[in-house]
Amino acid sequence: MQEIELTKVLIGGVSQNQAYFESDMTELAELVKANKMTVVGDIRQNLERSVAATYFGSGKLLDIRQLAEENDAHTLVVNDELSPSQIRNLEQELKMTLLDRTGLILAIFANRAQSREAKAQVQIARLQYELPRLRVGEQANLMQQGGGPGFANRGSGETKLEMSQRTIKNKISQLRHELKTLEVAQQTKRAQRERAEIPTVALVGYTNAGKSTTMNGLLRLFNADTTKTVFEKDMLFATLDTSVREILLPDNKKFLLSDTVGFINKLPTQLVKAFRSTLAEAANADLLIQVIDFSDPNYEEMIKVTEKTLHAMGIDDVPMIYAYNKADRKPDTEFPVETSDHDLVYAATDSASLQLLTQMITKELFADLTKVTFSIPFAAGKWVDYLNERTNVLKQDYTADGTQITAEVGPEDRQRLADYITTV
Template sequence: METLQQKAVIVGVQLQNNTNFAYSMEELRNLAAACELQVVGELSQKSSRINPPYYIGTGKIRELEALLEAHEAPVVIFNDELSPSQIRNLEAALDRQVIDRTILILNIFAERAKTKEAQLQVEVAQLQYMLPRLTGMRESLGRQGGGSGLNNRGAGETKLELDRRRIEERITALQLELQAQVSRRQIQRKARRKNEVPVACLVGYTNTGKSSLMNTLVDTYHPGAEKGVFAKDMLFATLETSVRSIELPDHKTFLLTDTVGFVSQLPHHLVKAFRSTLEEVTEADLLIHVADISDPQVEQHIAVTNETLKALGADGIPAIYAYNKADLTDLLYPVVKENTVTLSAKQKSGIAELVALIRAHLFNDYVQCEILVPFDRGNVVSYFNGHAHVQSVSYEEQGTRLKLECRIADYERFKDDFVELTFVK
């Protein structure tokens, strides 16, 4: 049987100089839909500031009451994070379930979280959000029907019945459990740095095709390896950090990291809870900023992503831009311009061009050279066959002559074994 969707009305305040208000309300609709809520009405107000007691003015409250009544909507969704007192006042005035943008995003994350770490992070964020809002949320849950996706998985009605002290104890216990996960992640990162394998990290707005791009890159260079990650056309399909090793035909290897997508007004509770996961971004040698070129709001998405990267302290890391989903536009692709490439992960077009950009940033410590290795140093020849791009091999009286491209560090390591060395321009 189809799930009966609860009806909802969305409400937003357009502050002065806010040119992205219409888009943020459209995004709120999409967030509601992801929570299986049917938006049947919309109310907005232009104002110089948010009304402290009720978020909107008292006149608009009466207008909202009539709108909810007309549509028989039991839920009202606000476009900003509401304070505890605003929730209580609105609950009392409207006699409806009152939720805000933050709780919608928290619920989507709860629904999408699959790994233990992601589930712990979401539960911490939910509890930290709900702790100062216990009274209003308890009343709200009393009105909640079974039809919507707002099930508060991991931090639902039973947890809200706990007293404040027990919730705080639960948060502390979860954070300790998370710390163990963080320690494991840090050990993995340390091992990667020891191996000196460069890291490229996919970042960008939610649902721009980061996971699809990762899968295409993995399939291109490791066909049949079955190392793909979950990818789907929906908000926040990826909440877990996935790392895949990409080995290029010339034996150059880099690690590719897929991360959680960003969204405007990403709740600070989530950013704080997911900080250990998002630290993968700050450790990268290169950011691949994936943007959906078919979305009219692509520039806004790029700006939001850059703001989030700055908040994480990752704005100083070199970045290239991958304008994805070009197949959904009339644009020509693949096209490369400076540090950007227009491509289609779905059509596997533009991948070679993207990898060329990645290569230029990650492998600038390589040299072209021609070396002569004595026959009794066969281990050196074997090493370069496995770790360098060997372009030609010939055998002479004094040893094996190799023309190759290798890392400067490898050259330094073995240079005393060479009979002869010539750098190639």
């Protein structure tokens, strides 16, 4: 099979004494790779602040031109979001295509979105990003999926159409209307789950920390139907759509587990706003599990980024387990270990780790369960079936008057079957 030649790009960044500049640049290279491009050169400059007109200083622009010529690179990807004038000036100076970090992340999201909801959210974010960057007399190539530097040419759409700001705003309004319709359907599903009184758990965290691997591990451990597993791959933003699966435990306890979109440093503001509805699963969850790549030396910064993003979305008061994943990749690290009630060191590919994580989840979710004995007459036998199907039955005996059954139940079931309680 003939290999497809990837677009050659230079990456560049201005360090303004940021503590995590090195890791940001490494991450930028991974984002380029995730967008099916290849890095052929790396340009960095130390400045107190980036140059207002051209981001880089004039001397560094000469270095970029020379490096681009040596490596036959026609695209420069920079580590920050640039102003429209900076992009215009750099393209004129360098005779290269410019893609900033925000544009790159939007491109990846546009090329990865699968569901109608995710596609609409990404397109809104991309149009908001493009709006101030339109140039007079320029044709904006804004595809239904993709468009602009780094975007794959996917699907049908508005190709090479000269769009005025009014046209773009109308398109954004139309997409928002479509999203509202989709959100109503999602809210209906959530309401049905709430009525079923099934607790919910949401996996959150930095991109590529192992959320999907954790979900799939739990599904394989407790669910016979392996077709319910979600896509997982060792790459940034492997999944964008929220997936919800039911986890049924051997003792009849069950909960809904959702796998949400991952976060990243400098996540575009447009995407934070756009994905609020997608992360409603996290906002409405009874428990969050923040999955952390413990093998990454910058994992503490990743925790800060995750919590800052959750805060920006108004998700502040949901109980959280800190799950330090990939302990198997960190030398001399013992796992699985529950270091506190809300901290776990584990490996998502390890069965014992997943069992311990499950224990922590059930301890948090089902803390209000109590052991209750019911005496249910034969005429009300439906409640015996209900308890066997919905609760952890510890003991069951038959008497002359009916069935005596001891089970772990929550407050709702205690109230529902109050007439049949004999001992608590």
